[in-house]
Amino acid sequence: MRYILDTNLFTRTVKYLKLGLLFSLFVWTFNSVASAQSPEELKAAREAYYAAVQNYEDGNYDEAAAQLKRATKLRRATDAFFLALEAKILVAQKRYAEAEAIQEKFSNYDASEAQRADVSKLTKIIEKGRIDAERQRQARLEKARKDASYAYSRGYKAAKNGNYSLAAREYQNACDGGYAGGCNNLGIFYEKGRGVQKSLQRAFKLYEKACKSQNVYGCSNLASMYRSGKGVSRDYARAKRLYRKSCDGGKIDSCLEVGFMYEGSKETSQAIAVFSQACDAEEGLACHKIGKFYMIGRGVAPDFKRAESFFKRACMISGKSFGCGYLKSIRNLVSLSNGCEAGTASQCTELAKRYTGVGIARTGPDHKKAIPLFEKGCNGADAEACYELGEYYKNGRGVSKDDLKASKYYDLGCEGRNAKACANLGYMYAVGTGVTQNKKQAAKLYDLGCSYGSAWGCNNLGNYYANGDVVQQDYSRAAELYEKGCNDDFLRACNRLGYYYEKGQGVTQDYAQAAKYYEKGCERHGYGCTNLGVLYYNGNGIAQDYTQAAKYYEKGCTKGNTRGCANLGYLYQIGRGVTQDYELAAKYYEQGCEGGRAVGCNNLGLLYAVGTGVTQDHLQASLLYDQACEAGLARGCSNLGNNYLKGRGVAKDYSRAVSLYKKACEGGYEPACKTLNKSN
Structure with a gap:
């Protein structure tokens, strides 16, 4: 196929060649044929290209870009001519980054030196344009x-x-x-x-x-x-x-917040890192937290001196809000640590004790750190350390439970005159735990423990003298030992001594003294409270006072003494010292009964029999009487006998009734004896 150029087209071509926009129509024609373009498409492409050039020259850059795009689409290809024109248009539009990309693309096409020189001129324009x-x-x-x-x-x-x-x-x-x-x-x-x-x-x-x-x-x-x-x-x-x-x-x-989160998830190293950032920025709480980490050895090796430096810094930054309260403790720990390292056994023990109880930083005990220090103390002949190790093995705390090891450490502690070690070893001999049972040896060890200051040892030895167990029964000696135990605040001993004064056993009977010791025992044990309530009820040694009796019965009941519950139930039933209240009477009788107090069962049965404070229920009454009778209360047997005799809540059974009356009579309940005589 042949194409003939007209005169106008030739004239425009010469003009563009002079402007440096070289264009090879022969090459273009060749490419068009190779691309299978129609003559109409080729002509339209040429026209579009020339329109692009003209618009560029006239400063219509957007239209120039549109015509060039159309020419490229019609031609279905591009070359150095097209790219050179596109670069110039983009520069004129101040689209420098795109122009630079076209420059890079242009370098991959065949072009004449003149074309390359023309396009390279754009580089400085592009650079300046980009900067602007x-x-x-x-x-x-x-x-x-x-x-x-x-x-x-x-x-x-x-x-x-x-x-x-x-x-x-x-x-x-x-x-x-x-x-x-x-x-x-x-x-x-x-x-x-x-x-x-x-x-x-x-x-x-x-x-x-x-x-x-x-x-x-x-x-x-x-x-x-x-x-x-x-x-x-x-x-x-x-x-x-x-x-x-x-x-x-x-x-x-935020450092503090994430530090607390790291601490909570046990990412201690991360916590220390962010707390350190905050501490360096003069945040007192953060310095305080790091001090605690070094103090207790969490995530880092324990280092009391470093802990001291952080607490000191926290105190200085926060103005006593943080760190200051720990300075005295940490300085004491530094001193103990130095003493222990120097071989002073008692210092090792004292340092170990800081890891028990609430712990060094009030975070709870740390037995893993305490035990090696106690061992060091015990190896250095510190009796208290040996006792503490005995406790660890006896209770399986931080170590596997081992009664034999416990007895050996108690023995070492007792040899060092530790009162609690002697008393605890005595108990092990008394019951045969970790050692062969030997009550005589137990008595000797209780005696040693008591003489060294163990109130529990005194109390336990007092029990031996009170019961004549292993030693000759001696109430006076028991009273002396109970008094010693009570004075050292072993309050069970106070309860027992109060009983001795109430009954005149081993001491001259003295209700006022009994009341005194019961009151002290009441601080911890319901037994003392209830017995003091009985003294107030009867007016023995103190002015009779039913209100006070009720108060102490209630204390006794609350502290687990069920006799106090039953006695309080009686006061509510009769309205003495309290406002009469049958429902409360039933409640306290029930508590007493459940705790094994036969009188509580019997009296609750009486309430069920008449329907006072509870719904009347003869069967329930019979069951409660039976419970009281089985527990040894003669009145309970008699009341159950009455029900069998009359068929209340149970089937009539004369022989069963007689049997129960007989049991009640033999138990000392006189009305049952009279009923039994009448039946005969």
Whole structure:
């Protein structure tokens, strides 16, 4: 196929060649044929290309770009001519980055030297244009930042004056202008419903936007939402990451928050790292926390001297709010540690004791640290350390329970005149735990323990003398030992001594003294309370006072003495010392009965028999009488006999009734004897 160029086309071609826009129509024609273009498409492509050139020359750059795009589409290909023109158009449009990309593409095509020189001239224009464009962009950003900053300031001022609606609008403007603080503060408004309708979802989005712009407050608030699960699914891991980001950005409160979270999840090394950041930023609480880590050896080796330095710093920073209270304790620990390392056994023991009970940092006992120190103390002949090791093995605390080892450590402690070690070893001999049972040896050890100051040892030896067990029965000696135990605040001994004074056993009968010792015993044991209540009820040694009797019966009942419950039930039944109340009487009788007090069962049965305070129920009454009778209360047997005789709640059974009357009579209940005589 042949194509003939017309004169006008030739003239325009020459013009463009002079302008440096070389164009090979023969090559183009060849390419068109190779691409199977129709003559119409080729002609249209040429026309579009020339239109692009003309528009470029005339300064119509957008139209030039559109025509060049059309020519490329019609031709279905591009080459150095097209790319050179495209680069020039893009430069003219100030689209420098795109022009630079076309330059790079142009270098991969065949082009004449003249074309290459022409296109290379664009490089400096592009570079200068990019610099100018960036300068203008920065200027626009700076203006936007200033505008956003002014909006934030106006919002802050409005919020301070209580105009939250205006503040919200200004914060929105600040946020839209790229000021992250505006996003964060607007998030707070949405979270709290201040000046806007409350929306946790909107708050979340704003905090997220602020955080992405490196606003540490936004990150912290976003972390708080993830931690609490407020407005978003709870996610502790993400909360920790966000708090850590905020911390690393300089928000010290976030360092504390994530530190506490790391501590709670036992990521101690991480906790120490962020607390250290906060401590370096003069946050006293953080210094205090690190001091505690070194004090108790959590996540780090125990180091009392380093702990002291952190507590001291915390105290100086916080003005006595943190750290100061620990300084005296830690200095004492430093002294004990130094003494133990120097070989002073008692110092090892004292240091070990700091790890027991509430523990060194009031976080609970740490037996793993205490036991090696007690062992060091015991090996150095400190009797208290040996006793403590005996306790560990006896109770299986921090070690496997081992009664034999316990007895050996108690023995070592007793040899060192430790009172509790002797008494505990005595008990092991008394019951045969860890050693062969030997009550005589137990008595000797109780005696040693008592002489060294063990109130429990005195009490237990007193029991031996009271019962004539192993030693000759001697109430006077028992009373002496109980008194010694009571004076050393072993309150069971007080109860027993009170009983001796009430009964005149081993001492001259003295109700006032009995009341004194019962009252002391009542501090811990219901037995003493109930017995003191009996003295008030009877007026023995003290003025009769039913109100006081009721008070002490109630104390005794509350502390587990069921005799006190039964006695209190009786006072409520008869209305003596308390307002009469049959329901309360039934309640306390029931408590006494359940605790094995036969009189409680019997008296509750009487209430069921007549339906006072409870629904009348003869069968239930019979069951309670039977319970009282089985527990040895003669009246209970007699009352059950009455029911069998009359067929109340049970089938009539004369022989069963007689048998019960006989049992009651033999138990000393006189009315049953009379009834039995009548039946004969």
